[in-house]
Amino acid sequence: MSSIEHPGEPLGNSLRGRLAAVVGRAQNTRTPTQTVIARAQGVHLWTADGRRLTDFTSGVLVANLGHAHARFEERYRHYCGSLPRTSYNATTPIEVEAAERLVASLNMPNAQKLFWAASGSEGVQKAMWAALHRQPDRPIIVATRGGFHGKKGLAADVSGESSTNPNVRFISFPLYEEKTPEFYRSELDALAAEFPNRIALLITEPYLGAKGSFHPPAWYHQLLQAWCKKHDVAFILDEVQSCHGRTGSMYAFQTYGIQPDLVVLGKGLANGEPAAAVVGRADLIDALDYGEASDTFSGNPHACAAICATLDVFDEQHIVAHCQTIAPVLRKKLLALKDTFPFVTHVRGEGLVYGVEIADADTANRCVLEAYRGTGKEGVHFLGPLAAKVLRVSPPLVITEKELDEAFAVLESAWRRV
Ligand SMILES: Cc1ncc(COP(=O)(O)O)c(C=O)c1O
Known part of the structure; x- marks a missing residue:
């Protein structure tokens, strides 16, 4: 341009x-x-x-607390103090604090462990890797049509209406007219019949933001979750955009009455500092082996400081x-x-x-x-x-x-x- x-x-x-x-x-x-x-x-x-x-x-x-929020900036400076400019060569107390507090903030049984990412699409990619690694004999990926999960790697593969990845299958998301629960269930059942024990994960968003704000009824997500549970498919909710209060609950999975296996967080997670995370079931998080989710900036001390400062302000105010x-x-x-x-x-x-x-x-x-x-x-x-x-x-x-x-x-x- x-x-x-x-x-x-x-x-x-x-x-x-x-x-x-x-x-x-x-x-x-x-x-x-x-x-x-x-x-x-x-x-x-x-x-x-x-x-x-x-x-x-x-x-x-990204700026859920607004710009230059006095208390956020104060807490952020407090945590930053004399933090090292390290990445994955060492951990820091602030990383431990941010991880423990973030996992606790989801307040659901499936929120057991996390890994960090430096952007939303990286978080989506890591969540999908984890699900694919947990069940390596299941290559099929299900995504809701019209979503946006990022422009890179697997996140791009599951965005939009079609995919160049031959393992991706899309299902319908309620748009202007929602259909009956039976319609969505039969789409899913048809996939289960076509790929018995071959589907590793289903990824969706609470609402389709980039497609133009389509917010489904709660039963839609509940139906996806029940189907995933029945077929041992990892249910991944992309809350990169909705996390930290946007839908009127701290997390949108609370608004929709569901408990995903993995929740991807980004954007407002650190009130504008670049940070993302995947929080969920320990068996999924630990399906990735030593170093497989590591990179230079994920979970860096300053991102963790901003996550803690954000959580402080959410609690206090x-x-x-x-x-x-x-x-x-x-x-x-x-x-x-x-x-x-x-x-x-x-x-x-x-x-x-x-x-x-x-x-x-x-x-x-x-x-x-x-x-x-x-x-x-x-x-x-x-x-x-x-x-x-x-x-x-x-x-x-x-x-x-x-x-x-x-x-x-x-x-x-x-x-x-x-
Ligand atoms: C729902 C959702 N998922 C993933 C992403 C990708 O995040 P990032 O741009 O940080 O890679 C976005 C970004 O707009 C998003 O809205």
Whole structure:
């Protein structure tokens, strides 16, 4: 993507141009406005030219506590102290603390052990390796169609609608119209009949985010889990995006009433520091042998410090309870957008993660641009439309009602120009 220019943004325009000259375009999935953020505080971002935007992305779901959260930064500094810059040549007390606390935070019998990863897709890959290694005579992988698990390795193989990996089979996920439980069960039973004792794992997400926010009924996940149990298939839940409060529970598996065998965590796990993890059954985690899940940055001390600091703030400031309180406010405001603007066709979501579906891709892009322009000094920051025309609304979990009021006032006035 070449750099774009916005009127009245000399600094932003210059930075966008300089970036395009030195960073490969493949790096880029930035919002089409190519916003340049110079600083941030709480739910607000300031562009290089000094405009204030409300962050409706949480930095793409990494900053659940918002930006520069005072208590998080304080706890993070406290843990960092004089931590070594080590990787896998040694362990540190902070790694032990982070591992014990993280496993305990899932509060379910299957959460017994973990391994670390440096990104969500690496976590997905390690979880899948573990399941494949536990039962080496079972090469078949089942995934829910339309998911997104990452761009690398096995994570890419199970993303989207089709796979170049000959061992991957997709099953349906409820989209606009959910079918009966029998429909989904018979798809699974057909696979079990086609590949008797050959299926190692089933991987899914609590809700399909990248596909445009499709949130299934709880019975869907419960049905997948029961089928996995019956056929001794490892049930892997990708909570890279949903972990730490997003759906109104600390973990989405609690919202959906299930107990996966492995849960993959990432994004908000360390409030924006790069960290990911796979937590689950010890027999699965230990199916990988000495060193097989190791790499340079996984579980590094600073990532572990950020994980501990994040857990501290969640405990001390009752972040999940706040999310539950503010969620109906957000929902009401989003549904009101649908009444006001005929181009808003669907609003789907839960907790503090929603998809606002727009009539078509061009209008969706206009909505992002006009939200950015906002009222001049103030705007609202979205990610570019998902699945071409769905705007994800996922503000930091700490957002207040007043901040939502202000952001929606800006949005409503901006979208009148669409
Ligand atoms: C549900 C889900 N899984 C996996 C990933 C991949 O994570 P990463 O980009 O850290 O590799 C993402 C990233 O958007 C995601 O949303």
